[in-house]
Amino acid sequence: MRFLTAGESHGPGLTIIIEGLPAGMPLCEEDINRSLSLRQKGYGRGRRMDIEKDRIQITAGVRHGKTLGSPLALYIENKDFQHWKQIMAVEPLQEETEIKRKVTKPRPGHADLSGGIKYGHRDLRNVLERSSARETAARVAAGAVARKLLAELGISVGSHVIEIGGVKARQTDFIDPIELDERANRSPVRCLDSEAEKEMINAIDQAKKSGDSVGGIVEVVADGMPPGIGSYVHYDRKLDAKIAGAIVSINAFKGVEFGLGFEAGRRKGSEVQDEIFWDRERGYYRRTNRLGGFEGGMTTGMPIVVRGVMKPIPTLYRPLKSVDIETKEPFNASIERSDNCAVPSASVVCSHVVSWELANALVEQFYSDRFDQLKEQLNVYRKEAREF
Ligand SMILES: Cc1cc2nc3c(=O)[nH]c(=O)nc-3n(C[C@H](O)[C@H](O)[C@H](O)COP(=O)(O)O)c2cc1C
Numbered sequence: 001m002r003f004l005t006a007g008e009s010h011g012p013g014l015t016i017i018i019e020g021l022p023a024g025m026p027l028c029e030e031d032i033n034r035s036l037s038l039r040q041k042g043y044g045r046g047r048r049m050d051i052e053k054d055r056i057q058i059t060a061g062v063r064h065g066k067t068l069g070s071p072l073a074l075y076i077e078n079k080d081f082q083h084w085k086q087i088m089a090v091e092p093l094q095e096e097t098e099i100k101r102k103v104t105k106p107r108p109g110h111a112d113l114s115g116g117i118k119y120g121h122r123d124l125r126n127v128l129e130r131s132s133a134r135e136t137a138a139r140v141a142a143g144a145v146a147r148k149l150l151a152e153l154g155i156s157v158g159s160h161v162i163e164i165g166g167v168k169a170r171q172t173d174f175i176d177p178i179e180l181d182e183r184a185n186r187s188p189v190r191c192l193d194s195e196a197e198k199e200m201i202n203a204i205d206q207a208k209k210s211g212d213s214v215g216g217i218v219e220v221v222a223d224g225m226p227p228g229i230g231s232y233v234h235y236d237r238k239l240d241a242k243i244a245g246a247i248v249s250i251n252a253f254k255g256v257e258f259g260l261g262f263e264a265g266r267r268k269g270s271e272v273q274d275e276i277f278w279d280r281e282r283g284y285y286r287r288t289n290r291l292g293g294f295e296g297g298m299t300t301g302m303p304i305v306v307r308g309v310m311k312p313i314p315t316l317y318r319p320l321k322s323v324d325i326e327t328k329e330p331f332n333a334s335i336e337r338s339d340n341c342a343v344p345s346a347s348v349v350c351s352h353v354v355s356w357e358l359a360n361a362l363v364e365q366f367y368s369d370r371f372d373q374l375k376e377q378l379n380v381y382r383k384e385a386r387e388f
């Protein structure tokens, strides 16, 4: 499968086209809308989220609640476009209006300066409109479709926030990803530890008060993937690598770890590998999951545990130094509105990009023109893996 997204942050809307979905998979707009609305929530979001009410329109690829096997086309309207119609107009503007509205002050931590240099945009709005994390709404829509496919195959994916602004949540023992997600959804910061939740909220408030921002760490957990999904034979077919790439492709994400992650580098080998056991009921299994569900670029059949780190939001009320690209004069970059912390929201994005990679790996590995046949093959494969 593959998907493309298009759309500027303050343009009319976001378009998503997904190709390669099996035919006959149940899908309706509500399956996607729930994910879209979860992504908009979270303590620390700015005023833009009061304007947007993300809803999906499926405009192709589904009929009577089932996928057709044809490309799936999705659309999300940007409500804020109403306020940007002239600035975002497709038709040329009068020259004097154009000059007045040019963005020439690159914001540190954004794509503004490098993107301007790359494409030759002297008006940096041409960069920031597309580099905005508004695009993550489109990625969540594609991920929600993947999540539906996984759910139909008995695979669940959930996420929660484990750190914000240096405040760490107490470690939770493994719980079912659906329950994990439900519990996270009840918290304003998507954190399962109620003590840490209060401190995280406080950290966000304190940062906001001083014109600053905070980042954090999110964890995604997936359960139900059979072993041997992905590949060890080519670097670009390794599923853990694809997941790592998907997480770092989310705006402001700077690192990824699986299982023990960076801690593995501090331990002895015997304290890192997951020993192999077998019994008649379960087949092969592990008593530990330090490697987070991956060996050799393939799933082990254990839950997948992946964490991503998000840097603090770069646009600050406390101005940062930058240089105007027209005058070359220094200035202090200041703002009108911004999120102050988007870690809870980004945890929803993370679970959806991981869902996409898992679903894609299954669709690539098994015959997948027809959803009923994909399901059947997976059941046969699961049985074979148990009896191997
Ligand atoms: C859900 C989400 C919301 C975000 N909101 C903002 C925001 O309001 N203001 C801002 O400056 N950056 C925001 N960011 C981060 C920027 O989009 C990101 O830092 C920027 O595009 C540069 O990309 P990079 O940090 O990956 O290098 C957000 C990121 C995510 C995932």
Ligand SMILES: C=C(O[C@@H]1CC(C(=O)O)=C[C@@H](OP(=O)(O)O)[C@H]1O)C(=O)O
Binding pocket: 009, 046, 048, 049, 052, 131, 132, 133, 134, 136, 137, 251, 337, 338, 339
């Ligand atoms: C629109 C979304 O996030 C936006 C991401 C973003 C950025 O610079 O990345 C900046 C803000 O947009 P604006 O400049 O319009 O206030 C966020 O609101 C969204 O998540 O849907």
